[in-house]
Amino acid sequence: MTATTVFEQIRYEQPAPAVARIMLARADVRNAQDKQMLYEIDRALNVAMHDDGVKVVIIGADGPHFSSGHHLKDRSQVGDFGPPIMGVGGYRRPGQEGHMAMEQEVFIGFCWRWRNMPKPTIVQVQGKAIAGGLMLVWPFDLIVASEDAQFSDPVIAFGVNGHEYFVHAWELGHRKAKEMLFTGDAISAQEGKELGMVNHVVPRDELEAFTLDLAKKIAKQPPFGLKLAKLAVNQSLDAQGMYNAIHSAFGLHHLGHANARILYEAGVDPSGAPKIRKEAREQAATRP
Numbered sequence: 267m268t269a270t271t272v273f274e275q276i277r278y279e280q281p282a283p284a285v286a287r288i289m290l291a292r293a294d295v296r297n298a299q300d301k302q303m304l305y306e307i308d309r310a311l312n313v314a315m316h317d318d319g320v321k322v323v324i325i326g327a328d329g330p331h332f333s334s335g336h337h338l339k340d341r342s343q344v345g346d347f348g349p350p351i352m353g354v355g356g357y358r359r360p361g362q363e364g365h366m367a368m369e370q371e372v373f374i375g376f377c378w379r380w381r382n383m384p385k386p387t388i389v390q391v392q393g394k395a396i397a398g399g400l401m402l403v404w405p406f407d408l409i410v411a412s413e414d415a416q417f418s419d420p421v422i423a424f425g426v427n428g429h430e431y432f433v434h435a436w437e438l439g440h441r442k443a444k445e446m447l448f449t450g451d452a453i454s455a456q457e458g459k460e461l462g463m464v465n466h467v468v469p470r471d472e473l474e475a476f477t478l479d480l481a482k483k484i485a486k487q488p489p490f491g492l493k494l495a496k497l498a499v500n501q502s503l504d505a506q507g508m509y510n511a512i513h514s515a516f517g518l519h520h521l522g523h524a525n526a527r528i529l530y531e532a533g534v535d536p537s538g539a540p541k542i543r544k545e546a547r548e549q550a551a552t553r554p
């Protein structure tokens with residue numbers, strides 16, 4: 267272990283030969299993500315990518331819920347947890363400039379970087395993955411969900427189009443993406459599978475073992491073949507305009523933030539947080 271591989275908010279595990287597992291370890295706050303957690307995930311992925319003994323990486327989470335999204339009270343700054351990764355700069359600039367730079371670094375920047383890492387990644391999801399929580403799901407290659415998993419992005423209540431890594435239409439198809447965003451409702455694991463967003467739905471108590479078996483099966487393949495297959499699929503999406511679409515939506519996202527800054531002197535509509543918390547509670551009450 268070096269200073270860069272000591273983690274406080276995640277765990278880095280090797281549950282089987284050639285398989286690394288990164289676990290979000292803040293169940294007490296439903297794995298709400300702050301900048302420290304995101305930098306730790308990024309460093310852990312780096313460790314896995316640079317270790318030639320690792321062929322597949324699993325991302326999972328402790329507790330009943332995968333991730334409740336951004337930690338809304340996170341006041342830390344880019345640079346507090348090591349040097350910035352994406353080379354954007356201007357993180358402390360006033361106005362919309364610093365806000366946009368921060369999100370270019372830790373949200374859209376990290377997501378795109380993780381999506382393009384060369385080794386296969388599998389995410390195992392239980393309980394809720396809300397808004398920013400989806401940004402720890404969608405960048406990865408395969409999704410295994412337990413039967414209780416729910417995926418939602420209710421941030422229209424904040425006056426923005428959706429979370430920063432805007433791949434909703436690619437993940438769900440354009441009609442379901444619009445319904446999910448317009449209503450704020452969650453997509454169940456089974457719906458996700460029917461839409462092609464989820465690879466497998468398994469009972470909650472089989473999630474970890476099923477995902478590990480899938481990782482071990484993939485790890486038997488030659489690593490260069492895996493890398494080339496991943497590149498080929500990603501490049502197929504890129505050829506359809508995925509990268510440009512994400513960045514076009516990111517511009518709209520910051521129009522929403524800037525509008526809220528003018529209207530409310532805050533980055534989002536302040537009436538959004540209680541609405542989203544209420545919706546999350548109601549979804550929990552009405553959905554299995």
Ligand code: ZN
Nearest residue numbers: 369430519523
């Ligand atoms: Zn944002």
